[in-house]
Amino acid sequence: MDLNYTPEDEAFRAEVRTFIEENQPQHLKGRKRGEYREKEDFLAWHRTLYKKGWLVPSWPAPYNTVTWSPTQKYIWNEENARAETPAILPFGVAMVGPVIYTFGTPEQKERFIPGILSGDVWWCQGYSEPGAGSDLASLKTSAVREGDHYIINGQKTWTTLAQFADWIFVLARTDKNAKAQEGISFFLVDMKTPGITVKPIIMMDGGHEVNEVWFDNVKVPVENRIHEENKGWTCAKFLLSHERAGIAGVARSKNAIGRLKDMLAMEKIDGEKLIDDADFERKIAELEIDLTALEYTELRTLASEQAGKGPGLESSILKIKGTEIQQRITELVMEGVGYYALPFSDPLAHNEFAPGPEYAEGVTQHYANMRKTSIYGGSNEIQRNIIAKMVLGL
């Protein structure tokens, strides 16, 4: 037992750090006042990593050009968080890509993988449906076979960034008489196909991040179905269990606490620094201690993975504690800025006037927005159900 990285790992960290320093898009670092990302902004870091060959170290040969150990992946995530590089969108490289290389035909791989890797094709996720929530398998969207095509009808929702997407992967019911999780198939659908409508969903922070995607007699060629008909749930489960690395968000939360503390050192209470206020001292100490425990829980998971035992169902802990910590940070940021938590910063149109200090902009909206983290990806209640059943055997 020891906490030290191997010399190889330290060398790797140095290499990563240098690469990031030299290549990260500086104008996208962190979050800046009045800055809203354009489509290419989301892709800039993706394209850089693709060129470097560091985009998909988790993929198998022949797609990966590097193979990193779990520790190296952890270091990679840590360094990216530290440097506040833009997150890589998961829909292609972490979601549909692995499904395609695992379940796709050679033709499908050849056709779809290159665009995923290059970033030239933007994917979005057609999983959730209205009224389904964490109960994915209750989906109603149907795909009816007609000759060489399926005709898809139905509605998907909470589709993140569908407004930019070229393709969508869709779970649809191909056998209405089968039980919930059977009779589902997995399709790749060109967003330009007639019959697809994208409607924005505005969230309570005023932002447009998610959408409804409507399918009205959308014709999808049979060759766009992945895996066998009615075997879509296999793909879905695979996708959901895949790539949970970084789910705890430890490194990003550390950064966020750092920014919070910087801010509290600038805010005043009765003329003193707010960071020296007893309540804030206590709340930040509690937060940091929780995060430290979570960091070592993640490292233990990593070690067990390293030892070939695979990430256990304990990853639900990482999701629950990770999101709880993220949410608490947003609460403390909001509390920290006092009355300047009130101004509304319109994410859809630049405000004419932004009152208060720069770090205060949009903090309540961010607080509100982050409530989603305990809802999505299997709500924290579902995660507790999973632990109760699968780990505690209740």
Place this chain on the structure above:
Amino acid sequence: MDLNYTPEDEAFRAEVRTFIEENQPQHLKGRKRGEYREKEDFLAWHRTLYKKGWLVPSWPAPYNTVTWSPTQKYIWNEENARAETPAILPFGVAMVGPVIYTFGTPEQKERFIPGILSGDVWWCQGYSEPGAGSDLASLKTSAVREGDHYIINGQKTWTTLAQFADWIFVLARTDKNAKAQEGISFFLVDMKTPGITVKPIIMMDGGHEVNEVWFDNVKVPVENRIHEENKGWTCAKFLLSHERAGIAGVARSKNAIGRLKDMLAMEKIDGEKLIDDADFERKIAELEIDLTALEYTELRTLASEQAGKGPGLESSILKIKGTEIQQRITELVMEGVGYYALPFSDPLAHNEFAPGPEYAEGVTQHYANMRKTSIYGGSNEIQRNIIAKMVLGL
């Protein structure tokens, strides 16, 4: 709407206060180091109130000699808590007494009520059974009719102060084929009847407060059955819903917080008074504010009762919040005394030596003991089930 008491209420308060001052058993006031109560100690205040005619203001005529309004009863409870008078044991006057005067025959009333009122007969409660917990109706104790008698077999548990009891009231199953809550009858049993064994249960604080009561072919005359055969659940429900006044324990918790604050003013942290420590200030403020809210919730319940609407199912709130507050007070007391929370104060034998300040004696045991309050009387989980079902309609 106003917070003022009527002049009549104020006069009543003055009268009560004077009476208590002049009559309360001073040697039993509050809790003193190394003092353990004997049987007569439990009864002293009961006998005084009986003599005064103030023992059972909630009872109907002809038993009550006074009739108090809900506000007056509230004042009565407040003044008793303030003066730290001994609690009146509920088993006779608040439990079996009302069952007897409501469901009993004239003969039963004549035979049992006088002893309950005078305090000459000590009652205990034979409700809970091993493995039943809050699910009272799952009881297994049986009463089989044989001529003029029932033969009772079975085991009761958590029987408070049974070691002093003359009589016990018992729920027993008289029809094994009936559904859970049917087929139960209500019996009064002389503790001297052959076949009854009382076994002490020592709790984790080292105290002997509760007992197991075993029934081995105990012969109980038919005339000791209250209400009809198989109608015992009616009596049980009546008893459980009866007399919830003071369930929140607001006045006693106020007193306890007062004692806590006195103590914190004596304890030191880095040479300063512990009561001026930021953490304790915050925790005590939170506690007092919670208690204030609860006090007004209780007053609202009282007002609704006063208006003839009866105490609602909201009384579950009083139980939940009241016990949570009581438990938190014991935590803070324990935290307040630092290392002197460690010594064990044997309630069954006087310690040879009691280290630390007097107020520190037994605080951890008291903390441990008070965990019972969220378990008994229908656990707090059961109370939440009740509110969910009966109040929220879920």
Place this chain on the structure above:
Amino acid sequence: MDFSFTEEQTLLRNSVQKYLQNTYDFDTRRKVAKSEAGWRKEAYAYFAENGLLGAAIPEDFGGLGGSAVDTMIIAEEFGRALVIEPFLQNAVIAAGFLKAGGTNAQKEELLPAIAGGEAIYAFAYAEPQGRYNLADLTTTATKSGNGYTLNGQKAVVVGAPFAGKLIVTARTSGGQRDADGVTVFIVDKSAKGVSTRDYPTVDGQRASEVTLENVTVGADAVIGEVGGGLKLVEKVTDEAIAALAAESTGAMKVLNDTTIEYSKTRKQFGTPIGKFQVLQHRMVDMFMNYEQSVSITYMVTLKLEEEEAERKKAASAAKVQIGKAGRFIGQQAVQIHGGMGMTDELNVGHYFKRLTVIDTMFGNVDHHLKRYASLS
């Protein structure tokens, strides 16, 4: 002791409820909040005509002569409908300053216009450096001639875009955080040297940053004692806290009812989610939080006229209780509604945001825990 409402109060509640049901549905409110104006003058006029603005103003000064209990009833109903017109700023705060600190002449001149809805005020007290400390003022008022010259900056003045007059706290003497030396002024927003920059707030209201640059006012612009204004400010903000507490209970009630209703219809894994015990107990906790908030709202409302320390403790206790309860109920209402609770389309998020803002107004939970402790 009596927790019942008079017949008049019950009528008042019913009439406010009826009006809001008919004219203040959620979609209308959302549109108005996003409109250029940000409020509806006709709604405000209705409040005036029907005595809501003057409910707690003495009859001698154009009001109905009611009490804080009437304010509580109105604020609670306004909380249920998320009313955005500046009731608090006028009927509670401006009227409160005049009632407690105004001369008879000021009352006669100014109170009727508040009751009548003709004069609209906003309360400019907070400053960028001051957080929730009402005495932490860098805005100065220096004697000049018979009057004063004001200089300074006021932060997040809620309702200022709608207002014609500002109630401004400024320092006439003393150091930056001294209790003595605070004076309360009425300043015309159109006065020379007053400039404002307006913006929307997250709860659908409007606010302004206010700059005062050599603004001159007469001696009659002072409300209350020169240099002794802090006690007055504290009294009025405690009254505002009581009204906010009532408003918050209205909002909590809607969130709780909506959540319970939603949980009965929304199915997951084939079962209404309201059948899941974990959510049942959570809704019970939401219910208890609400009931405790109602209780403490009664308490603070009935204690507003008690002696200062008692009133302050009551107000701080209330602010702590509703701050915690509002956060818990808001967060759990969103959580139980799932993704839908996160949308702008559903009312849940709007109540959530209003409760969040209420916690900040006049000091959040931490601030009032400290204030409460300092009074014990």
Place this chain on the structure above:
Amino acid sequence: MDFSFTEEQTLLRNSVQKYLQNTYDFDTRRKVAKSEAGWRKEAYAYFAENGLLGAAIPEDFGGLGGSAVDTMIIAEEFGRALVIEPFLQNAVIAAGFLKAGGTNAQKEELLPAIAGGEAIYAFAYAEPQGRYNLADLTTTATKSGNGYTLNGQKAVVVGAPFAGKLIVTARTSGGQRDADGVTVFIVDKSAKGVSTRDYPTVDGQRASEVTLENVTVGADAVIGEVGGGLKLVEKVTDEAIAALAAESTGAMKVLNDTTIEYSKTRKQFGTPIGKFQVLQHRMVDMFMNYEQSVSITYMVTLKLEEEEAERKKAASAAKVQIGKAGRFIGQQAVQIHGGMGMTDELNVGHYFKRLTVIDTMFGNVDHHLKRYASLS
């Protein structure tokens, strides 16, 4: 980075486990705790013989030359069995003082006797007025001849009834709470002027109030630097905290397992209570609290040799985590067991009380939150 145990460590754990399973069942432990002696010398002798007391003592001084990880393993297993023999006081604290502060002569003389179980120590540091402040000392040691004369009172000296020697902190200079001027002494309990009053503690251990009245010791009784003992005391108590953290995770694990098992068999309303979702989620929270405690125990154990500030932060973080987790798990284990969990007969209450005491030892959650914050 490596979180795996060596083969030796796994063997160590297995052998401790096996011994405790065979000889240290709950009923035996309960009887021993209530016995006149309060511990079993034969158990302690077994620890010595099998290298548990010397696991982390260098081989040169009679130990096995292991690390804090070995101590962690032993303490965790001892936590599972609620071992009452004074492992912490000797193998961790007394040995810790000598290893970090002893001269070579002291180490050679004293460490082998600790490893061998012949010398039993207790650590007399707390004072009635001092709470958790290790520097808050009224006990004095004044120079007299070549040695020192000690006077003062030490509170709640855990394990003192079993001990032959006391490690005593006393002030050789400076004011009551100064960082400088603290010196650590070894004092024979049988020395003239030492008097003790013994009593049981709520967790089944034994402690004493210790009075020192003109107790004279030689210069060789000092461990470490005269007047510079505080850093040494802090280091050793941080090591003790790491061991307590490990012990607490052992206790938590038993409570969690017991509670889960109980919930599967205990029926209410015809259903095993483990099927009630509210209790399921509560047990999940207990599980997460435990896992987080294990993680932080690893962390503090591996950071004991880091530089001072880092080590202190790690120790305080651990103490906060296990304090909170221990209270939550203890309370909920009792709650889920219902009345049975309250009895002396079941093991639940005994683990509950031990976890409660562990929170107090060397400073509770509040104390370590402050200490952590002061180091940030």
